[in-house]
Amino acid sequence: MQKRSDSLMPLVLVTGPSGAGRSSAINVLEDLGFEAIDNLPLRLLPRLVLTDRLESPMALGLDSRNRDFTPEALLDLIAVFEGYHHVALTVLYLDARPDVLLRRYSETRRRHPLAPAETPEIGVSRELDLMRPIRDRADMLLDTSDLNVHQLKAEIEHWFAPDGRSLALSLQSFSYKRGIPHSVDMVFDCRFLTNPYWQEGLRGLDGRDPAVQAHVKTDPRYSDFFDRVLGLTELLLPAYREEGKSHLSIAFGCTGGQHRSVTLAETLAKALAEGGQQVSIRHRELQGQQ
Known part of the structure; x- marks a missing residue:
């Protein structure tokens, strides 16, 4: 995870395969005072971050459900944000084992976004392959396979609120x-x-x-x-x-x-x-x- 300067505003890109806990992580960051925005088209994000000049920390949720998502487009977006001198960027990647992702989808009985007319197994495998370049680029990799929601919150707070969670x-x-x-x-x-x-x-x-x-x-x-x-x-x-x-x-x-x-x-x-x-x-x- 890259070091942050106190003079820079934190910008966290939260991504990972569907079912790994991205939405839960976004909610925790929002509770910690981050402005949370989920699943906006990638092309809108550079102007959003640049225009607002980030008066408060920002967390952006991005995954394969974004309308214009491709690994290449997300890597390009990361490169753009790295060129912004007013932010301290962290790419947070939520991961989980394939069997865990499959079990979570089975429990919710939802269709996988990358295999709406096929089996969840195909969707999980397809998305893990798709997200691999982003996983390799991540500043912080958090495997949620064996974490419950409270443990996930504790991990996020450990990294982004080391002095304690505000209530x-x-x-x-x-x-x-x-x-x-x-x-x-x-x-x-x-x-x-x-x-x-x-x-x-x-x-x-x-x-x-x-x-x-x-x-x-x-x-x-x-x-x-x-x-x-x-x-x-x-x-x-x-x-x-x-x-x-x-x-x-x-x-x-x-x-x-x-x-x-x-x-x-x-x-x-x-x-x-x-x-x-x-x-x-x-x-x-x-x-x-x-």
Whole structure:
């Protein structure tokens, strides 16, 4: 695998025979912050990379299903990218034994793209022969024959995120009157805490205001509750990373979604950010006010 300069933007060409795990590798790279583009015609890619100047790392998925794919065309494309002085190119080739590729096709019952009207055996053999020049050119060869999806993720992360995989954490507040948000991992009910709504001077404010936060924190149950939520979150973050998860979403709910839930989301976000965790915040009921 070629060395990268820190001043250059990573460009990864992900290729290999069908069934070797190319799509899974692309998904992992996307979770690591790469802009992932799969199966665009080869002729469009040089202009895409040159025009964008790669403001973020890019991963391009290429295989025999590309409309204008030939080994010669892909080798020519690699030569073009090698001439770009703003990128650090890596050709990642996902490989697998023929019997493994055949078994994977048998399990999915899909037609092989190079033998749609013939047996999968013919398609696998034909594609391995076709891809051999690309395999010989690859900077990084990864045999997935004996890897499950979690092991494949670990291998990709080892090469392209050696300092550890980042995990996106999102916090949000909501009103129980409008229902619990979809696709959240954990929900905490804050309705037991003292409600600033009943304070005339605080009713028109929300949990982003220091006065509202101070009032919520006067509840004697607040500190213990917050400490437990913070401890649980700090416990789960590394566990999620080890499991290969890319996102953790936590929601806080109260009656109106204005005061207590917003306070908890804001306070937890601040505590985690001070520990180096990147956090995004969404206040569902305040969206029109932000």
